[in-house]
Amino acid sequence: MLPVLVVHGGAGHIPPERAKVSIAGVRSATRAGYAVLRRGGSAMDGVVEAVTQLENNPYYNAGCGSVLNVKGEVEMDAIVMDGKTLASGAVSAVRNVANPVQLARLVMEKTSHLCLTAEGANQFARDMGVAEVPAESLITDYARMRWRKNLQPDANPVECQMGKMGTVGAVAVDMEGNIACATSTGGMLNKMEGRVGDTACIGCGGYADNKVGAVSPTGHGEAIMKVVLSRLILFHMEQGQSAEAASDSGLAYMKSRVGGLGGVVTVDPQGRWAARFSSRQMSWAAAQKDTLHYGVAAGEHFTQSIDEPN
Amino acid sequence: MLPVLVVHGGAGHIPPERAKVSIAGVRSATRAGYAVLRRGGSAMDGVVEAVTQLENNPYYNAGCGSVLNVKGEVEMDAIVMDGKTLASGAVSAVRNVANPVQLARLVMEKTSHLCLTAEGANQFARDMGVAEVPAESLITDYARMRWRKNLQPDANPVECQMGKMGTVGAVAVDMEGNIACATSTGGMLNKMEGRVGDTACIGCGGYADNKVGAVSPTGHGEAIMKVVLSRLILFHMEQGQSAEAASDSGLAYMKSRVGGLGGVVTVDPQGRWAARFSSRQMSWAAAQKDTLHYGVAAGEHFTQSIDEPN
Numbered sequence: 001m002l003p004v005l006v007v008h009g010g011a012g013h014i015p016p017e018r019a020k021v022s023i024a025g026v027r028s029a030t031r032a033g034y035a036v037l038r039r040g041g042s043a044m045d046g047v048v049e050a051v052t053q054l055e056n057n058p059y060y061n062a063g064c065g066s067v068l069n070v071k072g073e074v075e076m077d078a079i080v081m082d083g084k085t086l087a088s089g090a091v092s093a094v095r096n097v098a099n100p101v102q103l104a105r106l107v108m109e110k111t112s113h114l115c116l117t118a119e120g121a122n123q124f125a126r127d128m129g130v131a132e133v134p135a136e137s138l139i140t141d142y143a144r145m146r147w148r149k150n151l152q153p154d155a156n157p158v159e160c161q162m163g164k165m166g167t168v169g170a171v172a173v174d175m176e177g178n179i180a181c182a183t184s185t186g187g188m189l190n191k192m193e194g195r196v197g198d199t200a201c202i203g204c205g206g207y208a209d210n211k212v213g214a215v216s217p218t219g220h221g222e223a224i225m226k227v228v229l230s231r232l233i234l235f236h237m238e239q240g241q242s243a244e245a246a247s248d249s250g251l252a253y254m255k256s257r258v259g260g261l262g263g264v265v266t267v268d269p270q271g272r273w274a275a276r277f278s279s280r281q282m283s284w285a286a287a288q289k290d291t292l293h294y295g296v297a298a299g300e301h302f303t304q305s306i307d308e309p310n
Numbered sequence: 311m312l313p314v315l316v317v318h319g320g321a322g323h324i325p326p327e328r329a330k331v332s333i334a335g336v337r338s339a340t341r342a343g344y345a346v347l348r349r350g351g352s353a354m355d356g357v358v359e360a361v362t363q364l365e366n367n368p369y370y371n372a373g374c375g376s377v378l379n380v381k382g383e384v385e386m387d388a389i390v391m392d393g394k395t396l397a398s399g400a401v402s403a404v405r406n407v408a409n410p411v412q413l414a415r416l417v418m419e420k421t422s423h424l425c426l427t428a429e430g431a432n433q434f435a436r437d438m439g440v441a442e443v444p445a446e447s448l449i450t451d452y453a454r455m456r457w458r459k460n461l462q463p464d465a466n467p468v469e470c471q472m473g474k475m476g477t478v479g480a481v482a483v484d485m486e487g488n489i490a491c492a493t494s495t496g497g498m499l500n501k502m503e504g505r506v507g508d509t510a511c512i513g514c515g516g517y518a519d520n521k522v523g524a525v526s527p528t529g530h531g532e533a534i535m536k537v538v539l540s541r542l543i544l545f546h547m548e549q550g551q552s553a554e555a556a557s558d559s560g561l562a563y564m565k566s567r568v569g570g571l572g573g574v575v576t577v578d579p580q581g582r583w584a585a586r587f588s589s590r591q592m593s594w595a596a597a598q599k600d601t602l603h604y605g606v607a608a609g610e611h612f613t614q615s616i617d618e619p620n
Contacts, residue, residue, distance in 0.1 A: 086536040086568055092402070092506065093427050113498075113505045114535050117403050118428035120385075120504010188423075194430010195423045196402065200506075203513045203538035225424050226396040228513035228541045235545050258396055 001271030003037035003174050005030060006286040007050050009060055010166025011218045011263035011279035019296050021059050022283040027294050029053040031306060033170060034287035043180035043208075044082055044105070047170040047216075051078075051101040051182045054168035058140045062168045063098055065140050066186020068147040069193055074138040075118075076186050077200035078104040083179030083208035090115040092200035096132045097125050101184045106130070115200060143186075150190040167199060169206065169216030171267045179269065181206040181214040181230075188221060197221030203231035213237050213269060215247070219254075219262015219279060226258045233266060243267060244274035251278040311581030311598065313347035313484050315340060317360050318585065319370055319593035320476025321528045321573035329606050331369050332593040337604050339363040341616060343480060344597035353490035353518075354392055354415070357480040357526075361388075361411040361492040364478035368450045372478045373408055375450050376496020378457040379503050384448045385428075386496055387509035388414040393489030393518035400425040402510035406442045407435050411494045416440070425510060453496075460500040477509060479516065479526030481577045489579065491516040491524040491540075498531060507531030513541035522547050523579060525557070529572015529589060536568045543576060553577060554584035561588040 033050030055063025078100035089108025199205035208214035236246035263277025343360030365373025388410035399418025509515035518524035546556035573587025
């Protein structure tokens with residue numbers, strides 16, 4: 001069953017004209033991450049590769065294409081976690097970097113800390129020789145249009161957010177049985193300056209433990225935080241639930257207790273996986289035994305050979 | 311059994327000459343928070359009152375008296391959580407405010423977000439009319455001395471940290487059975503600029519749920535984050551463990567899995583409470599049925615009337 005990699009490109013209400021583009025990017029990122037695993041790369045290498053590809057793809061709310069905060073600026077959160085040691089790295093409210101997920105990995109590998117925020121995260125990026133990119137290079141016309149629209153007095157950014165392809169993330173188990181997760185996001189549409197969502201927060205925006213599994217979520221960040229969703233789902237798995245049942249339990253609890261919608265990709269140590277969501281759609285793909293699985297609407301589950309063109 | 315309030319003033323290796331001062335402040339803060347509960351105040355009012363007192367007390371690593379980052383500056387994290395709704399508010403890497411715990415409460419009450427960081431948190435403080443205090447007013451001679459000492463090439467800030475009175479926090483159940491927690495800290499001695507520890511991270515630096523209980527931790531922040539300690543302890547309680555047994559289980563797991571030491575104060579909905587630690591000491595106090603309980607070394611448990619002078 002190993003290796004396996006599962007990727008999401010955000011939960012929400014994805015309009016039909018955007019669903020095709022959304023699923024294409026997720027399939028491509030899944031292929032890239034799985035290629036890393038297939039040639040013996042680590043689960044961490046695989047999830048970072050997949051998430052990097054989606055950060056570089058302007059159709060997702062992460063890296064280039066991130067939503068804008070209320071001031072019209074991009075501030076990004078990202079996290080990685082290594083299930084062998086429970087080591088983790090995160091950045092919050094970071095600017096001017098193309099790949100926050102790679103910076104999060106550097107926090108894990110090169111510091112004694114788990115999370116660096118704002119200017120401190122950018123100072124660390126400079127110290128590590130990470131290229132600083134112009135703020136404008138991360139902003140798409142689509143993001144700017146939505147920002148302007150949500151500055152109107154009658155706007156509802158939370159509602160509007162659910163129509164946007166969202167946060168991106170991945171979970172993987174490599175050939176040695178090591179597990180990792182990665183998540184990256186531009187956050188909430190028209191958020192306040194300095195808003196930190198679930199993605200930078202371990203247990204909320206991701207968790208990986210070789211003994212239990214891994215989760216990467218997407219959806220309403222504040223709701224995910226209130227129920228510490230990723231760790232919650234893994235607790236259900238520790239109690240004997242399957243990755244799929246635990247994911248559904250966690251999402252159902254989030255909906256009933258705090259009224260939040262979202263989705264997750266989940267793996268267990270044996271390589272069993274799930275891509276589940278309580279939102280209307282979530283673009284997702286999984287690669288296992290050289291088969292690519294993917295879908296976007298509830299109940300959808302297509303398969304093709306991993307080597308077939310997109 | 312209600313109301314009840316339990317407070318900690320940090321876990322670590324507290325030298326005898328500082329233990330007396332440490333426990334005096336915690337007892338005083340516990341009395342103040344309990345007085346709020348006794349006159350019908352909410353659990354949230356009680357924990358914020360207790361933590362505010364400790365932030366204002368220069369002997370603790372929170373508010374005035376916070377440890378300094380590597381640049382010699384104070385950057386603070388704080389969190390509050392309301393167990394009725396799972397609402398929460400946090401600030402990370404905030405500067406120039408006397409009471410980060412009160413700002414965290416404003417994030418919860420006045421925004422749609424759960425966490426604001428760095429300059430965004432300070433901008434929000436200004437928008438709310440929170441007084442800006444000079445950076446120098448938060449820095450004690452003791453903090454500056456320790457910062458200088460840890461700039462030496464052979465310094466070990468993590469080890470040194472364990473000799474410092476640490477993070478402060480409180481949990482409470484009010485007369486209506488509502489539960490809350492609050493935690494506040496200056497973080498890790500000589501930390502990197504922008505380092506965010508467990509305190510700003512829901513599930514790690516605190517969690518409160520009316521159906522289960524509440525936890526506020528202290529100790530090695532990065533270890534607390536890796537095991538999502540507060541939520542972990544509450545999961546054990548959901549599985550039927552007592553507040554005391556669950557706290558011990560969580561701390562033992564943190565020690566064995568990631569090598570971290572710390573302590574917690576914990577309550578359950580019936581008002582049963584625990585103050586447990588794996589570090590050498592933790593200054594703690596609890597108020598219940600007009601009795602003040604307190605201690606600092608392992609096995610210590612003194613009691614006196616709540617109305618007796620300190």
